[in-house]
Amino acid sequence: MPEVKQVEGKNVEVNSQPKSSAIRNEEKEIVVKIKRFSPDKGEWWQEYKLKVDRFTQMTEVLRRIKTEQDPSLSYRAACHMAVCGSCGMKINGAPRLACKTLAIELTKEYNSNEITLEPMDLYPRVKDLVVDLDDFYERMYKVKPRLYPSEEILEGKAEHRLVPEDQRELWKFAQCIWCGLCVSSCPSVRNDAEFLGPAAHAKGYRFLADPRDTITEERMKILVDSSWRCTYCYQCFNVCPRDIEPVTTIKKTRAWSSKMKDKTKVIETGEKHINAIADTIRKSGKLLEAEVYLRTYGLVQAMSDMLYMLKSGRMKYTLIKEVPVKDLNDIEKVMKGDEQ
């Protein structure tokens, strides 16, 4: 129940406050260092000082700097509640939404009253903290981010039904707000033009695995090769402000490879690798490196890579024979999966 107080003779409802006045009245002066940029002047760092309290979001910090100190500062922010995704930037080096980040919490987390703000990496800068997201949107549109229902549905002759288990599988991955933080911090995107990026994979998988969708073959062609180009660094999982786990969708998309008819080299190599891993674990409970290597790359490549082993002084370790798990029944049972 909200607390009611008398203010100038009237009853006024006030929000309940924490009991500790120290927390309630907490105020700090912070120094905000912003990486500025303009096409004419290039790049420079600029400092601003202001007082914040425990409610001050970083978007509010930026608004106050712009309105009270420096109208030339440019940034994007719209909803101020982690829904629109427009305020993505690097805060103390970490890709975050400014609206979801409280200034005082940051000072505690980093044990410093100085906060740095930079534009997201990867995307071309437009001005200050504003970046050009065209490349991000192109990646998202490539995966056809909408449901393609059947003719019957479009003609109103049937209903779309989704069992709760399927909805639970898809729900998390449908929460993307297109902020672009995951793509800005993804090393594979920089490395490989054929990798669609984490956000597009999350969106793509959400439709690939949707039983109501009708363009599954086309989606597989778009998504499966790309999924084998992710390096599993977990940066997208780490920075996503909506806890979507794009890397999980990439892992799940790889499992669709077995359904592909025309496989690319990347898919074929990747499949060989993972099948070899699973088989050696099934066989001994351990990952047998030499066998996995041979089955993935073939004898010729393995022989040539032996030279590198030799040069590094690691050749002697290739002869180690790891002891298999004693209780192989356990391994057999947990690896059987659907065969059970």
Add this chain to the structure above:
Amino acid sequence: MKVAYYPGCATHGLSKDVDIATKKVAEVLGLELVEVEDWNCCGGGFLDEKDEDAHVALNLRNLSNVEKMGLDKMVTPCSVCLGSHRLATYKYNENKDLRKRVDKRISGTSIKYENKATAEHLVWVLVRDVGLENIKKHVKRSLNGLKVGAYYGCQMLRPEQIMGFELSFKPHSLQDLISVTGATPVMFPMATACCGFPLMGSNPKGGLKLAFNVLNSAKSSGADIMIHPCSLCHLQLDTLQDKVKNEFNVGWTLPAIYITQLLGLSFGLSPEDLGLGNYAKGVLKQKGVIQ
């Protein structure tokens, strides 16, 4: 202090030197590492893409064995093994549908996980439980003058909400450990970037490019040598030095050694005691750290 020790397949295989150095250093520090009884592979960070339920079940089996040993902390020197176990328990606790499937999968096996044992990284145990001051007491030979790149890689740091030991964009554990040895820690832009190992199984060219990015970044920042916290980063960054050199046409190598190999050197252990590789021996001789 007694903890369960999970080496993982690479640490017992091609990265055996990680195992050798870790056991030696633990012995010096009085950290009793008891190998997890009848441990199995964690899935190497890959099995979950083929069979998520089997992946979780296999990791629970190891932790269940730790609980049977009467211990609650399982320490691993490999970031991928760490990530694999922590993600498995996270999923098992968070995802009810998955938990039901996994419970079905493990029924009739010896796996009885009670959510008591957790996986931790060796670096966390060294920094937090053994303590920097205690480690410092064992330093017999200061590595003063050696510039050491602190490479964290991925899964000791990320996802931060599941790993939780330090800020993933501002880690300091490895720099702290380097400082203890008397060497100078070098931070570099790619210190928390991916080494590319997971990509080697499907797109080796892409994986090698990531390795080059890391090595090049450390080298450009002035490191003589680099340390890392992972048995798989070890294979990628140390074994493939010459492959990177040839592929990217550079005239240098930058040895990557495991954190306990660096600590061991400062404790006065020999390169043989620590299983040091050829690339590291070359640079360390040049810098006068070893004969």
